[in-house]
Amino acid sequence: MDFSITQYSKFMTLLDMLLHNLRTLHMSLEDSIKWLGEVMAEIGPTQSQNNEKQNVFDIRQANAIIDYLKISLFQHYRLYEFLFFSTREEIVIGTEQLIEVVKTSVRPFPEPLVEGISLDIHSTFIEPPSTSDTEIKGLDQEQGPEHAQSESDTSDMDPLVGFTIEDVKSVLAQVTEDILTGIQTEINEKLQIQEEAFNARIEKLKKA
Structure with missing residues (x-):
């Protein structure tokens, strides 16, 4: 206007x-x-x-x-x-969910999340060193460079010593087979669901 x-x-x-x-x-x-x-x-x-x-x-x-x-x-x-x-009844629709939280322990464990890491990696790289570990490091420093040299020589050793190529191949084949089996099962389930959906549509078209 x-x-x-x-x-x-x-x-x-x-x-x-x-x-x-x-x-x-x-x-x-x-x-x-x-x-x-x-x-x-x-x-x-x-x-x-x-x-x-x-x-x-x-x-x-x-x-x-x-x-x-x-x-x-x-x-x-x-x-x-x-x-x-007019007074109207108030309808509240909801769902109660109970969440259980892991109790705290003396040892700090990783958070219980889906994307949480394994305990071995957490204790190795993330968990703060305990008092005993600190004392061990202090003793290592007191022992001098000779002991440190022997530890460095040990750490330089190849971790695959004692394993043959056939052992490595068998482990890789087993891991690959496990992964492919899971993927193939998932694909088959999805294909079966789609096939059932298509069959239902075809039946509806036939009735129409």
Whole structure:
């Protein structure tokens, strides 16, 4: 309607007062229509030249406002009364879930998450060293460079010493077979589900 700022303010105040009369004053439909007529007589068009400057809406705008209120608020007045005055039962739908947390122990174990790491890796790389480990390191420093040299020589040894190529191949074949078996089983299950879905669709098409 290309209202001005003053017209927007009056129009929103009018809507708010109509809902206030219904919600707070419990005004009936007839009383609301009478109240609207009185208000529109003040802010709407009049034939008096003295109040011409106080008129906010012209005839076209006033008729548009009345038509809007007739098809929105007044036409569904009983629905608004039901909304404001009728008590309704509040239905809460929810699910209670019980979460069990691992009890804390003297030894700090990894968090029980799906993406948690194994205890061996946690104890080796993440878990802070205990007091006994610190004392052992202190003793190692006191023993001097000769003992450290012997430990470095031991650490330089190939961990695969004593294993043949056939042993490595057998281990790799077993690991690969386990992985492929799991993947193949998963693929077969998905294919079976899709096949059942397609068969159901075909049966529906046949019946149609």
